[in-house]
Amino acid sequence: QVQLQESGPGLVKPSQTLSLTCTVSGVSITTNVYYWSWIRLTPGKGVEWMGAISYSGSTYYNPSLKSRTSTSRDTSKNQSTLQLTSVTPEDTAVYTCARGDGSNWQDMGKYDYWGQGTQVTVSS
Numbered sequence: 352q353v354q355l356q357e358s359g360p361g362l363v364k365p366s367q368t369l370s371l372t373c374t375v376s377g378v379s380i381t382t383n384v385y386y387w388s389w390i391r392l393t394p395g396k397g398v399e400w401m402g403a404i405s406y407s408g409s410t411y412y413n414p415s416l417k418s419r420t421s422t423s424r425d426t427s428k429n430q431s432t433l434q435l436t437s438v439t440p441e442d443t444a445v446y447t448c449a450r451g452d453g454s455n456w457q458d459m460g461k462y463d464y465w466g467q468g469t470q471v472t473v474s475s
Contacts, residue, residue, distance in 0.1 A: 353377035355466035373448030386453035
């Protein structure tokens with residue numbers, strides 16, 4: 352049974368870096384051909400794909416967030432991580448990780464497993 356679980360701080364101050372971890376169980380994140388994405392839901396922009404890391408370690412980013420976003424992985428812990436720098440209150444959102452096939456980042460139908468999501472608030 353595949354499960355994804357996000358973890359990280361619920362509150363981040365403006366200008367700081369947000370760091371989140373997605374712990375995957377039931378499948379290795381190196382299994383061909385899965386892509387592990389970070390997606391957020393914000394009140395203003397709705398659902399927004401942020402970035403992904405592939406089974407081989409390649410990374411992909413939303414151009415609108417690329418300058419502030421990075422994703423990496425720890426294969427020994429079967430985890431992917433997200434870092435978002437220079438956060439502002441507009442980054443307040445529910446952040447979730449999801450498994451996809453990499454064919455269309457924007458198509459939520461291409462993701463078959465999701466974490467439950469974690470609320471992150473940016474506030475001083």
